[in-house]
Amino acid sequence: MSVVRVEGLSKEFVSHGATTVAVDNLDLTLERGEFVCLLGPSGCGKTTTLRAIAGLEAPTGGTIDIAGQIVYSSEAGTYVPPERRGLGMVFQSYAVWPHMTVADNVGFPLRHGIGKRDKARHGEIDDRVARILELMDCAHLARRYPSELSGGQQQRVALARTLVYEPDLLLFDEPLSNLDAKLRERMRLELRELQQRLGFAALYVTHDREEALSLSDRILVMRDGVVIQAGTPEEIYEQPTDVFVADFIGPVNLLPISELRRSSGGVVAVTGIGEVMCADSSLPQLGAVGSAGETSVLVRPGSLVVDTHGEPGANCWEARVEGMTYLGDQVIYALRVGRVRLIATAPTRGRTQGERVFVTAQPDVCRVVAGRLPADRSASVDEAATFAVPA
Numbered sequence: 001m002s003v004v005r006v007e008g009l010s011k012e013f014v015s016h017g018a019t020t021v022a023v024d025n026l027d028l029t030l031e032r033g034e035f036v037c038l039l040g041p042s043g044c045g046k047t048t049t050l051r052a053i054a055g056l057e058a059p060t061g062g063t064i065d066i067a068g069q070i071v072y073s074s075e076a077g078t079y080v081p082p083e084r085r086g087l088g089m090v091f092q093s094y095a096v097w098p099h100m101t102v103a104d105n106v107g108f109p110l111r112h113g114i115g116k117r118d119k120a121r122h123g124e125i126d127d128r129v130a131r132i133l134e135l136m137d138c139a140h141l142a143r144r145y146p147s148e149l150s151g152g153q154q155q156r157v158a159l160a161r162t163l164v165y166e167p168d169l170l171l172f173d174e175p176l177s178n179l180d181a182k183l184r185e186r187m188r189l190e191l192r193e194l195q196q197r198l199g200f201a202a203l204y205v206t207h208d209r210e211e212a213l214s215l216s217d218r219i220l221v222m223r224d225g226v227v228i229q230a231g232t233p234e235e236i237y238e239q240p241t242d243v244f245v246a247d248f249i250g251p252v253n254l255l256p257i258s259e260l261r262r263s264s265g266g267v268v269a270v271t272g273i274g275e276v277m278c279a280d281s282s283l284p285q286l287g288a289v290g291s292a293g294e295t296s297v298l299v300r301p302g303s304l305v306v307d308t309h310g311e312p313g314a315n316c317w318e319a320r321v322e323g324m325t326y327l328g329d330q331v332i333y334a335l336r337v338g339r340v341r342l343i344a345t346a347p348t349r350g351r352t353q354g355e356r357v358f359v360t361a362q363p364d365v366c367r368v369v370a371g372r373l374p375a376d377r378s379a380s381v382d383e384a385a386t387f388a389v390p391a
């Protein structure tokens with residue numbers, strides 16, 4: 001049985017006479033012990049979906065089932081309040097109570113019977129609070145007040161306060177976004193470890209692709225209130241079905257295609273840098289080959305090989321190094337192939353500014369995807385390729 005089953009969820013907001021469709025007939029499931037991220041740009045409906053599952057937002061249609069119990073149904077008029085849905089929620093703002101010590105904050109749900117369990121007995125509360133603080137590496141902070149804690153420690157306390165009543169389902173709304181980059185990375189690892197150890201199911205809202213890639217068993221990419229692609233991190237990164245997902249999930253070169261034709265072992269796409277041989281595996285979602293239509297070739301910057309030797313043709317192009325950015329563990333090269341700019345990454349700084357090089361892409365790293373990015377996302381109007389450089 002799924003921990004969460006959402007069918008046909010819709011939410012419209014009406015404000016100042018205008019209607020916004022925040023969630024549009026959305027389906028999702030979350031299995032026991034699974035970590036699923038809702039990933040998408042600002043305003044795509046992630047938080048509204050999460051809040052509707054939590055019971056904090058009244059949907060306009062659909063059904064929500066949590067652990068086999070219908071907690072919302074527009075048809076049957078069912079609505080179960082948040083505190084009776086047996087779930088925990090962790091927000092971006094830590095929302096720990098400033099007038100209570102860490103131990104009192106964490107014990108609060110047990111004293112008040114929050115979650116699916118009845119109120120805990122007195123002696124039991126202290127034991128469980130001590131245990132969870134130990135687990136979260138916060139035992140030494142038990143007597144402190146939130147004002148005496150760092151941001152990361154406050155977020156740990158907020159998480160401990162939710163975990164203390166052992167929910168089977170935890171909802172997270174960008175819980176790490178107030179932390180600095182280093183701490184965020186550490187907390188990410190800790191959270192995933194904790195989730196795997198305790199076995200709760202997690203639905204996690206983020207617009208941070210790295211967070212989604214590193215935390216998830218499955219990622220649901222959202223746009224305009226709908227899920228446009230669902231899959232494992234590898235599937236989303238390596239086999240995006242359209243340019244929006246490809247661009248959102250990572251740095252990318254996208255070359256608009258003017259002509260597509262079959263060849264042995266794949267398809268040949270004619271683009272601004274010339275012919276690109278693409279692996280056959282990229283074909284199924286495209287339908288009939290023949291009309292290039294609104295399609296692009298996708299090549300990740302890390303899949304391009306930059307060398308001083310090469311033989312133009314067969315997925316090898318002569319290029320000039322236009323710029324480079326040193327990032328410590330990698331170098332980003334901006335390469336010019338005719339009127340097109342490509343981005344390539346390499347582990348070390350081997351090339352120099354202005355150098356003539358050869359850039360190669362094996363057919364199996366070139367995919368044909370649906371769509372084109374808008375012209376204003378191009379490096380400049382006369383360039384065929386669009387690209388995104390890692391933040």
Ligand SMILES: Nc1ncnc2c1ncn2[C@@H]1O[C@H](COP(=O)(O)OP(=O)(O)OP(=O)(O)O)[C@@H](O)[C@H]1O
Nearest residue numbers: 013015020022041042043044045046047048049207
């Ligand atoms: N209370 C509200 N009244 C009117 N419109 C709202 C309300 N809450 C959300 N919206 C609109 O619904 C859409 C979805 O909002 P939502 O907060 O779910 O997006 P999101 O993907 O979580 O964005 P973010 O990453 O910025 O938090 C947006 O267009 C937003 O402006």
